[in-house]
Amino acid sequence: MRGYTHFQTRCFSYLFLAGTILLSMGIAGCGSQKPAQTEQPQQQQGPKRYQLAGRVVSVDAAKQQLVIDHGDIPGFMMAMTMPYSVKSTDQLTSLSPEDQITADVVVNGDDVHLENIVVVKKAANPAKAPASKSSQPASSKPPNL
Ligand SMILES: [Cu+2]
Numbered sequence: 389m390r391g392y393t394h395f396q397t398r399c400f401s402y403l404f405l406a407g408t409i410l411l412s413m414g415i416a417g418c419g420s421q422k423p424a425q426t427e428q429p430q431q432q433q434g435p436k437r438y439q440l441a442g443r444v445v446s447v448d449a450a451k452q453q454l455v456i457d458h459g460d461i462p463g464f465m466m467a468m469t470m471p472y473s474v475k476s477t478d479q480l481t482s483l484s485p486e487d488q489i490t491a492d493v494v495v496n497g498d499d500v501h502l503e504n505i506v507v508v509k510k511a512a513n514p515a516k517a518p519a520s521k522s523s524q525p526a527s528s529k530p531p532n533l
Contacts, residue, residue: 435496486511
């Protein structure tokens with residue numbers, strides 16, 4: 389009777405441990421993978437920069453945040469969709485969903501934010517393009533050529 393209870397407790401704590409490990413692995417998968425190498429002598433001071441390329445999913449100016457569907461960032465993280473912060477709302481004003489962008493991911497300890505956001509390709513405006521073709525008669529203005 390006593391031994392049975394003891395076994396159950398142990399079993400449960402193993403499950404809990406396994407769950408904790410899985411959880412922390414999942415978190416580590418998003419971003420802050422710290423390599424277990426000890427031979428990184430003088431790289432811990434100063435921010436690291438990684439080049440990001442991706443597509444804007446949404447922009448939240450109030451939070452100074454944007455969600456990006458980005459490709460692999462070698463040495464930092466694999467391709468995924470996730471939110472990134474910016475230091476100033478100015479960096480968001482020219483951005484809209486579906487824009488293709490490149491940016492620098494600046495990693496300084498726990499602080500991760502984007503700098504030098506460049507719109508590579510503006511989103512084609514799907515609300516306008518098909519409508520203008522059918523509603524505007526092509527012959528309203530005679531071509532000058
Ligand atoms: Cu991530």
